[in-house]
Amino acid sequence: xxxxxxxxxxxxxxxxxxxxxxxxxxxxxxxxxxxxxxxxxxxxxxxxxxxxxxxxxxxxxxxxxxxxxxxxxxxxxxxxxxxxxxxxxxxxxxxxxxxxxxxxxxxxxxxxxxxxxxxxxxxxxxxxxxxxxxxxxxxxxxxxxxxxxxxxxxxxxxxxxxxxxxxxxxxxxxxxxxxxxxxxxxxxxxxxxxxxxxxxxxxxxxxxxxxxxxx
DNA sequence: CACCAGGAATGTA
DNA sequence: TACATTCATGGT
Numbered sequence: 001x002x003x004x005x006x007x008x009x010x011x012x013x014x015x016x017x018x019x020x021x022x023x024x025x026x027x028x029x030x031x032x033x034x035x036x037x038x039x040x041x042x043x044x045x046x047x048x049x050x051x052x053x054x055x056x057x058x059x060x061x062x063x064x065x066x067x068x069x070x071x072x073x074x075x076x077x078x079x080x081x082x083x084x085x086x087x088x089x090x091x092x093x094x095x096x097x098x099x100x101x102x103x104x105x106x107x108x109x110x111x112x113x114x115x116x117x118x119x120x121x122x123x124x125x126x127x128x129x130x131x132x133x134x135x136x137x138x139x140x141x142x143x144x145x146x147x148x149x150x151x152x153x154x155x156x157x158x159x160x161x162x163x164x165x166x167x168x169x170x171x172x173x174x175x176x177x178x179x180x181x182x183x184x185x186x187x188x189x190x191x192x193x194x195x196x197x198x199x200x201x202x203x204x205x206x207x208x209x210x211x212x213x214x215x
Numbered sequence: 216c217a218c219c220a221g222g223a224a225t226g227t228a
Numbered sequence: 229t230a231c232a233t234t235c236a237t238g239g240t
Contacts, residue, residue, distance in 0.1 A: 036222040042238055043221085077237040081223085121223045141221060184221060 003170055006151075010182040019181035020131035022047075025099055026058050028132040032124050033085055034076040045075035058099065062090035085119030092117065099132075107135050130176055138167045139180040143187040 022028045027047065034043040049072045050056035055064055070083040092113075093099060102110060107129070114120050114128055123141040130137040138144075140160050148154045148163070171179060 032221085035220085037220065037235090038222085038237075039220040039239075041220090045238085075237060077220090078222090078235050079237080081235060085223095119223065123222060127221080139221090143221065180221090187221085 003167060007171065007175060007179055010186075011178065014178075014182045014185055017178055017181035017185065019177050020127070022131075024057075025132040027056055029058070029089070029128055030056065030061070030086065032127040032132070033082055033089070033119065034073060036078070036082070036119075036121075036124060038077050042075045042077065046073040049073075049075075058090040058093050061086050062094045081119065085117075088118055089114075089120070103133065110135065130173070130180070134173050136168050136173055136176060138164050138171075138176055140164060141180075143184045144180065146187055147183045 020028045020031070022031055030050070031043055031047060034046055047056060050060075053072065055061060055069075055072065061069060064087075066083050066087055069086065070079045073079050073082055073086070076082060093102070096102060102113070105113070110129055110133055111125065115122075115125050120128070123139065126137050126139040126141070129135040130139055144160050145154060145158075148160045149156065149158075153163075154160060167179075168176065
């Protein structure tokens with residue numbers, strides 16, 4: 001059992017989940033900010049309102065009054081902060097000529113650009129680089145840590161960050177996208193009710209996985 | 216009624 | 229470095 005086998009077992013069950021659920025890269029970025037510590041259901045309400053008003057774009061947000069933006073993203077919670085974050089982010093991107101020019105930037109340049117932005121932390125950065133810019137990024141968030149804890153590869157309060165490099169070297173961009181999508185799916189479907197069930201679900205030995213997945 | 220959700224900034228020690 | 233607090237809505 002190695003990390004590729006793990007992915008294959010998950011893929012056999014879940015298949016292509018087509019993440020991130022968004023029409024455009026700009027929508028990915030907006031959603032990534034809005035979903036910070038917030039259920040995706042609440043984000044969907046906000047995205048719908050933005051779309052209704054034709055304001056689900058970085059350009060529209062940069063031109064919009066902040067109070068108006070707060071109103072539209074209210075359902076996602078933390079709207080004072082998130083409106084400010086989205087305004088600053090949109091302004092910065094628009095100043096660089098929009099999202100298009102950024103596609104030719106190097107990974108490190110995108111990383112530097114977004115990670116120094118107010119309100120963009122590690123998890124949000126991972127999602128933006130992987131799902132909006134299609135870069136080789138493994139998303140390490142709470143679901144990721146919960147998942148690897150449950151299959152016995154992480155001790156309590158230990159972070160999955162240490163396996164980032166190996167995973168990013170082992171998978172394609174598409175696989176990294178779907179890997180995280182499947183991890184989130186498992187988290188939503190099983191983990192809360194039955195903490196031990198991820199290993200059972202994948203039909204693997206948790207102890208065996210711990211010893212052999214990342215030698 | 217309490218608790219949590221696809222976090223991050225800020226303050227304290 | 230390691231925690232605690234704050235931000236805020238909507239679902240269960």
